[in-house]
Amino acid sequence: MPSIKKVAEVAGVSVGTVSHVITGSVRLSETLRTKVGAAIRELNYHPNHVARSLKTSKTRTLGIIVPDMTISFYPQIIRGAEAASRQHGYSLIAVNSDDDVELQKERLSLLRSQRVEGILIAVAAGPTPLGQISRLIDAGIAVVCLDRIPDRVPVDSVSVDDVQAAEMGTAHLLGAGYRRIAIVTGPLSLKNERRRVCGYRKALAAAGLTGDDELIWEADLRPERAAALCRDHLRANSRRPDALFCSNGPTALGALRALRDAGLQMPADIGFATFDELTVDELFSPAITTVVQPAYDIGCRAADMLLRRIEGLEKSETPITVRLPATLKIRESSRSFEKNDTISGFAMLPK
Amino acid sequence: MPSIKKVAEVAGVSVGTVSHVITGSVRLSETLRTKVGAAIRELNYHPNHVARSLKTSKTRTLGIIVPDMTISFYPQIIRGAEAASRQHGYSLIAVNSDDDVELQKERLSLLRSQRVEGILIAVAAGPTPLGQISRLIDAGIAVVCLDRIPDRVPVDSVSVDDVQAAEMGTAHLLGAGYRRIAIVTGPLSLKNERRRVCGYRKALAAAGLTGDDELIWEADLRPERAAALCRDHLRANSRRPDALFCSNGPTALGALRALRDAGLQMPADIGFATFDELTVDELFSPAITTVVQPAYDIGCRAADMLLRRIEGLEKSETPITVRLPATLKIRESSRSFEKNDTISGFAMLPK
DNA sequence: CTGTTAGCGCCTTCAA
DNA sequence: TTGAAGGCGCTAACAG
DSSP states (O other): OOOHHHHHHHHTSOHHHHHHHHHTOSOOOHHHHHHHHHHHHHHTOOOOHHHHHHHHTOOOEEEEEESOTTSTHHHHHHHHHHHHHHHTTOEEEEEEOTTOHHHHHHHHHHHHHTTOSEEEEOOOSSOOOHHHHHHHHHTTOEEEEESSOOTTOOOEEEEEOHHHHHHHHHHHHHHTTOOSEEEEESOTTSHHHHHHHHHHHHHHHHTTOOOOGGGEEEOOSOHHHHHHHHHHHHHSSSOOOSEEEESSHHHHHHHHHHHHHTTOOTTTTOEEEEESOOSSGGGBSSOOEEEEOOHHHHHHHHHHHHHHHHTTOOOOSSOOEEEEOOEEEOOGGGOOHHHHTTOOSSOOOOO | OOOHHHHHHHHTSOHHHHHHHHHTOSOOOHHHHHHHHHHHHHHTOOOOHHHHHHHHTOOOEEEEEESOTTSTHHHHHHHHHHHHHHHTTOEEEEEEOTTOHHHHHHHHHHHHHTTOSEEEEOOOSSOOOHHHHHHHHHTTOEEEEESSOOTTOOOEEEEEOHHHHHHHHHHHHHHTTOOSEEEEESOTTSHHHHHHHHHHHHHHHHTTOOOOGGGEEEOOSOHHHHHHHHHHHHHSSSOOOSEEEESSHHHHHHHHHHHHHHTOOTTTTOEEEEESOOSSGGGBSSOOEEEEOOHHHHHHHHHHHHHHHHTTOOOOSSOOEEEEOOEEEOOGGGOOTTTOTTOOSSOOOOO
């Protein structure tokens, strides 16, 4: 692998000159530039970023940690972050935490050793040790949280507006005529999930309903577990809900399995809506009503903010919180034909 | 960010000693080790991989380029590759090529500059300039192709056994009683796709059928395009196929839309099977019969092979080709109830 | 067993 | 406009 020295040699100039044409830091004569360019091509020279980073102590690299990039929501976020990073000349290293606080710690440590200049993170579901993140910030590494926002850590963050999103979904179900709506959530140790429950409650209250805590079903993020939970609840002798609202994709998958196993038809027997596109929602039968998060944008915005911090453009002392609105895709699973088959779209709450 | 020097200072030893305890290269006294360890923790020291890489000219980093990690198949591959890499103490940088040969070239160049020690790549769909890959190899960077294997480039590769997989899928449809089976493919500029067509033909031939070229529908990898193509074909006045076999996920999504729009029911009006899990296949109605690729394993094996090359364990001069078998998940979309409702499972071809 | 030191490849003053 | 040289943090001889 040729070095700058070899290039200089072939071009018949000094290394300093080669460096100058590469970085474009100094104006050189046309002749020199072409001569050097020719040598570079001839040798198929690729500047050594490792050496450059060591010298400048700038790696132009960002890291992003997500629980599991196999969940379709995250690759979109990563793509957004990648696009924004690249636009600023940065690379992005994406790693998975497997929703495991210990692994997350290791990954964080590795990223630090790799000297990434900033980190984007959707924290693992367990109770995140506050130190893990604030230590980074103290060490001068910029951090922006996305999607999953940790409690009580003062840090910039970008996520969907959980409350609004859940409220919108729930309100839609209410507008469609459903009255006894259960919410199937992920672990309530996650702030998002709590906020979503909050939005759900708000919508109920706005409709003059008092929530029933028995209708808050806390699952985790494994579809099988959620399925089991829902099956149990649906079998219980207490009055069955007339609609299910799921606060995330994996949970929804589980819930759908439970409905299928219970032989319940949507929307006739039970209404259904969920956070997150199930990748191919529109081809489900019936198509599933979905609260869609702007995943790509979340990644984009988060990376932008991170870059602003790194480049010193953002000086705000207090953490910045960005909440992007979700959108509602109304499809067949929440059309309550029997009860009210004229309602369509995002109807207003009755009275 | 503290350096090894600072650690040495705090611990009251020389930098060499600190380096030794970190790398574990030399046996040191217990006392020293604990003293240094304490200093490391106190300073929250993280070894600078950049400097280490420069010194050792080993980055312990691999790169992987996929067309689009938003396609659910690829994150699984990446996860597999990540797991294998990590097991050998390597990191993995994943980037997207957007199926664009130019972008792919840029990414490759960046990865080179970052001095990754090896590259895993699923080549972009366009005609891949042979040079792009062979140049890397010439430069001493190990390369293993996965999933998408380029033509006429001598390089190690890992992918599903396309012929076997397509043959299995097609044979299953034949076994279910379908006779006029169309195959909806991605761009035939991709070797995989051609091999899949090959497997399809083989299965037809084995059943004593002569393929009809009008039933080979070449789409690209955008669902909308595939949908349009299928709609056109289904509307054409030539005799309609009684089953569709899709050779990849995005194409299948498009085909399913076309079927829905045409009001065709599976499996009654038309049989259906496809490569690749549509993420939530089992919840489609009807559930879709699928040829499942061992994506995680492909990533794993490919990374393993790459590492073996890097570590000089694999000396084979000729490229190694690994083809992993696919498995068939028979579900409702290919059960031809009307024609033959006793067939179930992967039935033998009727003589 | 522990300390000293020479670079790895590059960028960036500073001088010519 | 061009060249010379120091040093980023670390590892691996080698010396003590």
